[in-house]
Amino acid sequence: MTDPCLVELGASVREVADDLRELFGGLLGTYSRPGGAPIPAFWVVTPGQVRPSFTATGIEAVLNKAPERELLGGVTRTLTTMRRWTVTFTQFDTASDLEAVRLLCFRAWPTSNQRHQPQTDDSYERLITELPDPILTLSL
């Protein structure tokens, strides 16, 4: 008898990151690194990771590498889990906003949760989005 084999059907962090780059690539700003060329302001962060010393301009997108999980239910040998990938957009250009990002998110993931922080005198505008990613886990 062999050990049960678990197969998880869902997107990998790389696939989610690629989707985000494809969808928002044209909207993203840049990171300026000391002594380096500007790079797109997109960052995949591990929980607890310290923010790099990059100066950002325009819109920054930060994808949390560790999705949240919520067990929805299960039948024999199959579990359905809702994963949620958290992406935080920050608008560093105080003369612009995140409306285009909000609409794109809503079109691509109509059931995503969104929390919006408007720009204040002290802080930049932010949009925290939780992208749904239902997955099946099969026990073979």
Next chain:
Amino acid sequence: MALDAQLQGVLDDAWGRFSAYVDERLTKEITEPKWPWPNGESPRDIVDTGDLRASQSMTVASQPGTLETKYRWSAPYAPTVHDGAVFKATDAEGNARTMTARPWTREVIRDRVRLQTAFKLHFTMAAKRRAGRLGGTP
């Protein structure tokens, strides 16, 4: 008493108590020393002046056919504490200052199994109380 009215009475009773249970859990999340913090004591609670915790309120807004409770934190900085922030002020190197997110509602809301279990328990107890008042077997 009509069965519908009896059932609604049980639901209202159960939902009110269940809502209070969730309210308590949300407060507990704020006072629990479990939140990583980049400077000094870590993990720590989210209680500084106590204003955030004190600003928590609950409104049961159920109507027949709908069970709904709204939780609110009226402290103006509540969203900043919950979701973090990127400040316009920079540090000596010119990097944006940030505040770490401490999403105290997340675990309570996402723990669906625990919420379902709690509601079932409150519903059963409410049904027993109602049966007792109506002269049935409690």
